[in-house]
Amino acid sequence: MTTTTTSQANPCDLLCVVGARPNFMKIAPIAAALAAHAPGLRVGLLHTGQHYDAAMNHQYFEALGIPAPDINLEVGSGTHAQQTAEVMRRFEPALDACGARSVLVVGDVNSTIACALVAVKKNIPVIHVEAGLRSFDRGMPEEINRILTDQISDLLFTSEQGARANLLREGIREEAIRFAGNVMIDTLRANLDRALPLSRIVPPELRERHGLTGKQYAVVTLHRPANVDDPAVLASLVDTLVETSKRLPVIFPMHPRTRSMLERASLLEALERGRVAVLPPQGYLEMLGLMKDATVVLTDSGGIQEETTALGVPCITLRESTERPVTVDEGTNTIAGTEPRVILGLVEEVLSTGGKRGKIPEGWEGKASVRIAVAIRDWMSRGCKA
Secondary structure (H helix, E strand, O other), X not given: OOOOOHHHOOOOOEEEEEOOHHHHHHHHHHHHHHHHHOOOOOEEEEEOOOOOOHHXXXXXXXXXXXXXXXXEOOOOOOOHHHHHHHHHHHHHHHHHHHOOOXXXXXXXXXXXXXXXXXXXXXXXXXXXXXXXXXOOOOOOHHHHHHHHHHHOOOEEEEOOOHHHHHHHHOOOOHHHEEEOOOHHHHXXXXXXXXXXXXXXXXXXHHHHHHOOOOOOOEEEEOOOHHHHOOHHHHHHHHHHHHHHOOOOOEEEEOOHHHHHHHHHOOOOHHHHHOOEEEEOOOOHHHHHHHHHOOOEEEEOOHHHHHHHHXXXXXXXXXXXXXXXXXXXXXXXXXXXXXXXXHHHHHHHHHHHHOOOOOOOOOOOOOOXXXXXXXXXXXXXXXXXXX
């Protein structure tokens, strides 16, 4: 993936921003749909570098067919305040250089709110994809990012119908809201046939040691500060995973920060008491393959709640709330919190009954990005007026 300085930025009409890996799955189908349905628009792509693992970023870009970014700000890590401020500082001259008439942001990461703030202060219209999602838990930094980004956006695309009510309740103009459906599911459906099998993901020695055969296994992901920063909560979750592994093997693609916290709390070795196969962070096609064939997925990730619903795989969410309630109301997701008894009871229910299967929510059929591209084309042709 190339790094381009702001002085090299090409002029564009619409500048699309990505910052972290969840953004990549959202921007991939949007970029393709804009090229197909709005060919007259000059579209630029800016990567803030919020997720700065160059090899992993390149893997996602390559797997999803995303064009190399025109601009990479290479911001890197830091506290929420440091990262947000640094994105803003570096984004402003990049925006000036490319002369964009509008800025598109996706999701709820720090890059989303940072770039939206810079754009709106320069009187450049902001488009927010995945607007209106709410967990109603302001202890989550992402919730603050979502609320503030929606308040300063000019065109807001929602992924589930309940998001519209949230936006209207917060005073967003009705004519600025468009129901589009879920672009992450566009990516999932486009790549499902390319998902990698277990044999390509888990090394043979781990498969043999933990009895990983066929589709009888659980997948777990953990990265939320509420789960990994508190040693007592983390220890409880480790014990729960070990207990779960007595019923079926567990595959644990481990976020670097989670690994660091487990090492700091001397908990990494505790996972070895059970049939828990610890893997490094995985690429998109690897994770898709793991989830597609899993018996159950345990996660604190918002995106995985959506992907498991689309796949029809039972999901147990290790949080007290979700900003994606449609995955619970219509999909395969159950909110468990972090109480071991509740989590283990839900795992047992999946093993005995097959768990929730749910249905596919409206607008998750794989064409959300086309609806977004057409709406943006028409909106910009009217001078960015709803």
